[in-house]
Amino acid sequence: MNTLTKLLIVEDDxxxxxxxxxxxxxxxxxxxxxxxxxxxxKAANVLPNIIILDIDMPKLNGFEVLKAIRANIDxxxxxxxxxxxxxxxxxxxxxxxxxxxxxxKANYDPIGVFKRIKQIYSGKKSS
Amino acid sequence: MDPKILxxxxxxxxxPLTAIxxxxxxxxxxxxxxxxxxxxxxxxxxxxxxxxxxxxxxxxSALLKCENEHExxxxxxxxxxxxxxxxLIVDSYKTEEEKAVEVEYEISGDESIQVKVPVLPLKFVxxxxxxxxxxxxxxxxxxxxxxxxxxxxxxxxIKDAAPKIGNENxxxxxxxxxxxxxxxxxxxxxxxxxxxxxxxxxxxxxGVLPDYDHGNTYYISLPFNN
Numbered sequence: 001m002n003t004l005t006k007l008l009i010v011e012d013d014x015x016x017x018x019x020x021x022x023x024x025x026x027x028x029x030x031x032x033x034x035x036x037x038x039x040x041x042k043a044a045n046v047l048p049n050i051i052i053l054d055i056d057m058p059k060l061n062g063f064e065v066l067k068a069i070r071a072n073i074d075x076x077x078x079x080x081x082x083x084x085x086x087x088x089x090x091x092x093x094x095x096x097x098x099x100x101x102x103x104x105k106a107n108y109d110p111i112g113v114f115k116r117i118k119q120i121y122s123g124k125k126s127s
Numbered sequence: 128m129d130p131k132i133l134x135x136x137x138x139x140x141x142x143p144l145t146a147i148x149x150x151x152x153x154x155x156x157x158x159x160x161x162x163x164x165x166x167x168x169x170x171x172x173x174x175x176x177x178x179x180x181x182x183x184x185x186x187x188s189a190l191l192k193c194e195n196e197h198e199x200x201x202x203x204x205x206x207x208x209x210x211x212x213x214x215l216i217v218d219s220y221k222t223e224e225e226k227a228v229e230v231e232y233e234i235s236g237d238e239s240i241q242v243k244v245p246v247l248p249l250k251f252v253x254x255x256x257x258x259x260x261x262x263x264x265x266x267x268x269x270x271x272x273x274x275x276x277x278x279x280x281x282x283x284x285i286k287d288a289a290p291k292i293g294n295e296n297x298x299x300x301x302x303x304x305x306x307x308x309x310x311x312x313x314x315x316x317x318x319x320x321x322x323x324x325x326x327x328x329x330x331x332x333x334g335v336l337p338d339y340d341h342g343n344t345y346y347i348s349l350p351f352n353n
Contacts, residue, residue, distance in 0.1 A: 105145050
């Protein structure tokens with residue numbers, strides 16, 4: 001039986017997904033969606049413990065996905081937005097919609113993203 | 128060119144760099160197998176260059192965004208408590224750049240100073256002074272921020288932990304991509320951005336204090352108009 005924590009990556013940059021996959025593969029059971037709509041469907045089917053969510057994506061953007069996840073799928077899953085949209089209004093919007101953290105993609109090394117997620121998730125589990 | 132198109136171009140240039148940066152880190156960590164020491168050095172140089180390029184794109188995008196703000200937004204005065212304002216800037220910067228969690232910030236000075244200023248340009252200037260100080264300082268070092276009242280001026284001093292810049296080069300620091308003012312870690316644009324935005328702050332001055340033993344202290348002074 002697979003006991004690894006389920007991690008869903010919702011990200012349209014396929015190269016970056018491959019980097020994340022490599023970084024996270026030993027510690028997590030990884031699921032991937034390349035657009036917002038598919039991400040939402042996969043979130044409902046898989047019920048991941050952790051979601052890495054991009055914002056600027058085809059079909060549904062990350063804000064819409066997050067809103068739907070929080071309202072209809074899982075209010076408690078750890079959702080970390082990792083986006084290149086670094087403006088304050090976007091960060092505030094993401095946090096207001098229920099993200100657990102918001103990292104500006106270009107400024108965070110994927111290994112840094114991995115460390116941050118591990119840290120937040122262990123904090124969330126123990127609280 | 129339409130700023131929206133320029134912004135889109137910036138985004139498209141930046142996006143692949145994120146993956147490239149990730150691959151370089153993975154290679155360096157040995158995720159694709161052991162690599163020789165000489166290759167590690169090359170990868171480290173590539174990593175530094177990629178980060179510098181990302182910083183340049185980000186800083187240029189920020190400048191474009193600031194310059195395309197409506198004039199009334201840039202001139203909108205608000206009363207600001209400088210200590211609280213600086214704390215907010217530091218806090219939000221910590222989520223913005225990975226480097227910001229690798230240094231310490233110490234903010235001290237007069238907690239009562241309140242100024243009425245165009246808040247958007249002030250935020251821009253302080254954010255970029257902070258970015259510059261952080262990027263040029265080594266991991267684990269401390270950046271000191273002081274808020275002072277001096278005669279009829281308030282001063283915000285930000286002291287980095289970078290090697291001292293020779294007094295002869297200070298005048299080049301605010302030029303974009305200046306070779307003489309080049310400091311390791313800097314995008315070459317932070318201080319240029321600061322100077323551009325200072326133009327929107329009436330009677331404000333920005334500069335570098337020349338005579339400290341180590342580190343470099345940047346300041347912005349504003350008329351005290353409480």
